[in-house]
Amino acid sequence: MIIAVAGFVHLLAVVVWVGGMFFAHMALRPSLALLEPPLRLPLMAATLGRFFGWVAAAVAAIVGSGWGLIAGTGGMAAAGLHVHLMTVLGLVMAAVFVFIRVVPYPRLVAAAARQDWPRAAAALATIRRLVALNLALGLVTIGVAVLGRGTT
Ligand code: HEM
Structure with a gap:
């Protein structure tokens, strides 16, 4: 029973993290190009701030x-x-997330607060590349977990 609960928590947290990255990267990001930087960049800073709180909990749940x-x-x-x-x-995905959270994300928040749109856009571009990397790693990891189960 405890193993079943751990498996459930593991999958639930994977859904939150990988599903959230898929939505942010594939649906939200391209649509936000419709907005001007003074609207788009503070909105992304606020959205990512909320999402990263959930990701921190998901990472702890997945590893635990x-x-x-x-x-x-x-x-x-x-x-x-x-x-x-x-x-x-x-563990590589967790390290990439921690890097995003402690380096480019605070830069995005600080630059958006100063209304320094070029620097905020540069920080967001770094976050976008790293989230794309983690999304790809996450999809590969799900493949390894599910397809590898019957073969290793
Ligand atoms: C420290 C990191 C991780 C550890 C120690 C870990 C460990 C495990 C273990 C022991 C299982 C059960 C495997 C089995 O029954 O054959 C499992 C299942 C699974 N894990 Fe992970 N995992 C980690 C990270 C991740 C990540 C980052 C993802 C996806 C992004 C992931 C996706 C899955 C999935 C989808 C399953 C279910 C496989 C199935 O039931 O067919 N895991 N994990």
């Missing part, structure tokens, strides 16, 4: 439940190759 699943099923030595790969990819 992931280690719980490993510990409850015989430890790392008994885990398949797909779990080893998922752990590495998940």
